[in-house]
């Protein structure tokens with residue numbers, strides 16, 4: 476018998492439990508559906524997706540059948556064509572994927588079953604509940620429960636695995652040529668990146684917050700397209716680096732946000748904390764001055780070096796360091812008073828790791844309207860954050876050539892240097908101390 480393996484955001488051959496289950500049925504027909512909805516979303520992510528698909532096609536010896544159209548039309552037809560009665564997937568937990576999968580189930584009817592095995596997470600979203608049997612809303616207790624729950628060992632490649640052949644397929648489309656520095660995507664590239672990172676993991680605890688150092692794994696893109704599974708990384712950590720809890724804790728953030736989104740699909744675009752849903756914001760869609768400030772933020776021209784360096788790193792590479800993501804998000808929401816979904820949408824357009832759960836909840840954490848356990852009145856100071864986490868100014872100079880002449884930490888405060896603006900760096904667009912007060916007043920009003 477032939478069963479179908481429908482690949483989505485799990486573009487790898489190894490440690491793929493859905494493949495193991497599919498292989499138990501007989502011959503496996505791997506398929507990828509070029510779903511117009513996903514391909515139209517963002518050019519950076521589409522390029523990464525198509526590159527990941529190309530790499531997967533190689534790992535699968537060219538046996539992935541590529542079809543184009545909506546999955547609810549393509550899959551029933553393909554199942555009929557090859558006589559399959561099961562379609563295997565890694566279960567989807569995010570709003571679009573859940574709705575899509577339900578549409579596919581409806582279209583398949585009773586004759587063909589859509590079977591979900593495992594998910595893109597070590598612990599499937601929706602699994603863990605707190606002691607009062609309600610979903611977790613705060614990270615620390617979630618992380619404790621997540622660690623206590625544990626995860627299965629990585630799946631091994633099924634013995635005698637056989638792929639179906641002779642089924643018509645399209646070629647993987649040529650990814651667009653973008654002017655963005657993107658790294659290699661694919662299972663091999665992910666494995667290599669992980670190996671390189673393990674060489675420096677001892678310094679992760681101290682270096683992970685310094686954006687001027689390449690001290691984090693940069694695996695977010697690989698986790699996004701499933702060219703590596705977190706279970707594989709966790710098993711490797713347990714075996715080879717058992718002392719490194721910090722990295723596992725960062726993976727737990729990804730799992731936490733996926734769990735929050737599973738329980739609150741509306742939080743992809745709406746504030747989780749009900750008390751903070753009526754904060755007054757400025758609207759870049761209706762006010763020209765606000766639109767100009769929003770553009771300055773997007774283009775890295777706010778006049779605050781740490782913020783601008785982050786926004787330029789994002790545009791140039793499709794990635795931004797986590798510390799700086801928090802600072803630029805705080806700047807948009809609390810210095811410019813712009814509602815976070817405007818920023819989150821911009822991130823989704825440019826990020827190579829753009830993920831609805833981590834992005835929208837990362838934004839809400841910073842805005843103070845989501846799962847953050849800290850009081851809403853924390854406002855990041857964009858200058859002191861820069862001085863603290865990029866003390867030698869290396870990160871700022873790397874991304875802002877107009878500040879290249881300012882040595883050391885001087886690059887963070889061009890306004891205090893006689894020659895600070897000699898090379899065309901823009902002046903600050905707001906007074907941070909003043910805007911901080913405005914933000915606190917507005918948050919305070921909404922809370923009351």
Ligand code: FAD
Pocket residue numbers: 683691692693694695696698725726727728729730732795796797798800801804822826828829830831833834835837838841
């Ligand atoms: P590492 O430090 O090497 O961490 C390892 C992995 O742990 C990451 O790849 C990621 O999967 C996970 N992780 C680490 N920190 C977080 C976190 N705070 N939240 C969720 N997962 C985390 N991450 C995304 O993957 N996609 C997004 O769209 C995204 N948007 C964000 C938006 C904002 C406003 C903020 C503050 C954070 C966002 N993050 C997002 C989280 C985090 O910034 C990135 O996961 C991290 O910078 C990726 O780099 P890395 O792989 O080198 O991280």
